[in-house]
Amino acid sequence: xxxxxxxxxxxxxxMALLESLKDAALSPNEISAKAGQPLFRVRSGLRExxxxxxxxxxxxxxxxxxxxxxxxx
Amino acid sequence: MKISEVAEEMGLPVLGGRAPEFEAVTxxxxxRLSDFEGTWLxxxxxxxxxxxxxxxxFMAFCEIYDELKKRNTELLGLSVDSVSSHxxxxxxxxxxxxxxxxxxxxxxxxxxxxxKYGMIHPxxxxxxxxxxxxxxxxESKIRAMVYYPLTTGRNMGEILRLIDxxxxxxxxxxxxxANWNPGDPVVVPPPATAEQxxxxxxxxxxxxxxxxxxxxx
Numbered sequence: 001x002x003x004x005x006x007x008x009x010x011x012x013x014x015m016a017l018l019e020s021l022k023d024a025a026l027s028p029n030e031i032s033a034k035a036g037q038p039l040f041r042v043r044s045g046l047r048e049x050x051x052x053x054x055x056x057x058x059x060x061x062x063x064x065x066x067x068x069x070x071x072x073x
Numbered sequence: 074m075k076i077s078e079v080a081e082e083m084g085l086p087v088l089g090g091r092a093p094e095f096e097a098v099t100x101x102x103x104x105r106l107s108d109f110e111g112t113w114l115x116x117x118x119x120x121x122x123x124x125x126x127x128x129x130x131f132m133a134f135c136e137i138y139d140e141l142k143k144r145n146t147e148l149l150g151l152s153v154d155s156v157s158s159h160x161x162x163x164x165x166x167x168x169x170x171x172x173x174x175x176x177x178x179x180x181x182x183x184x185x186x187x188x189k190y191g192m193i194h195p196x197x198x199x200x201x202x203x204x205x206x207x208x209x210x211x212e213s214k215i216r217a218m219v220y221y222p223l224t225t226g227r228n229m230g231e232i233l234r235l236i237d238x239x240x241x242x243x244x245x246x247x248x249x250x251a252n253w254n255p256g257d258p259v260v261v262p263p264p265a266t267a268e269q270x271x272x273x274x275x276x277x278x279x280x281x282x283x284x285x286x287x288x289x290x
Contacts, residue, residue: 002102029111040108040147041101048102 003045004052010071013037017045018054018064018072025063085191086207086215092116093189094213097151100159101177104149106213113146113240114209115232118192118202122154122162126226130204131163132172137229144236145211148176152202153187156180197223208235210243245290258287 003014010018020026020035028046032039046062049055054068064072086092096105106114117134119127134148141148152159163174181187181202192202204221216239221227238249247259263284264270270283278286 038147039111040104043108044102044104 003048004054008052010049010052010054013041014045014049014054015071017042017049018068021055021062021064021068022072025058025061027061031062086189086218088215088218090215092207092209092213092215093186095186095189097179097181097186098156099149099177099179100156100163100174104177104179106209109147109149109209110213111211113144113211113236114149114207115141115146115236116149116151116190116205116207116209117227118151118187118190118205120198120201120203120223121152122158123165126224127152128162128166128170130226131166131174132170133226133229134176135172135174137233138175140233141236144233144240146236150176150178151181151186151192152178153181153184153200155182194220206232208232208239210239241290247288247290250287258289261286261288 003011003017005011016035016037017031020031026034028039028042031037031046032042035042037045046055046057049068050057050062053065054071055062056065092106094106096103119130121127131150134150138148159178159180163178167173179186184193187193187202190205190207192205193199194203197203201223203223204225204227206217206219206227207215208217210216217235219227219232219235234254237255238253241255241259242248245259247261250257250260253259258279261273261278264273273283273286274280276286278288280286
């Protein structure tokens with residue numbers, strides 16, 4: 001499902017991915033297992049969330065950006 | 074020039090070749106082929122939304138969806154329709170037929186993906202995709218291709234059987250005979266030398282002759 005709505009806010013699917021990153025940086029495979037979403041959907045969702053500035057990628061792992069953390073805390 | 078070279082030169086997929094990459098708008102957001110790496114993928118096309126045979130096929134794909142998931146396999150549909158049309162159709166199928174479509178469908182309005190995969194056969198229709206099935210493995214290689222005409226709905230049991238056969242071949246380095254189903258004996262690869270042929274008959278397989286030997290897994 002699209003993870004960022006046209007108004008720039010995360011959708012419920014997007015929020016589920018952000019929630020899964022609350023405690024640690026994770027790889028797409030780890031997020032898929034934690035969030036219970038298919039890997040293809042996690043990968044496309046992370047791409048959208050990264051483009052929107054809610055997550056950052058480092059060495060194949062994703063972590064919350066400042067704006068992403070503000071949303072989940 | 075070999076047929077596979079001609080096909081590759083035209084940009085069409087060939088068995089064993091890399092599946093053409095794409096980025097496409099779907100009912101579940103923008104997806105790339107590479108998003109499916111690590112899982113098997115059944116990429117299939119249908120002629121059009123709100124048509125009778127396609128509706129029966131979509132309901133049938135839903136029936137095998139859980140079985141596909143057990144085989145680490147995802148489904149991805151495609152037609153030359155807009156995403157709004159897809160959304161309206163899947164909502165209609167859920168409302169009228171009671172079947173929820175859980176997998177994404179590509180809205181290939183500009184035929185970009187359809188052309189890459191050779192899904193449009195002008196003798197069938199110049200504007201619609203025929204009923205194609207591409208089985209793509211976790212390394213994004215094309216492992217099987219099936220083409221059906223507009224008039225003929227696909228057999229879901231055969232799609233499952235095909236995936237079972239491919240996964241069995243990969244796991245056990247064997248081939249599968251005609252009408253094979255999981256649990257049936259498999260074909261041992263034929264010997265490559267006269268010496269191996271001589272030895273083959275002593276190896277304890279169920280052999281009709283040196284070149285046709287079966288074994289139970």
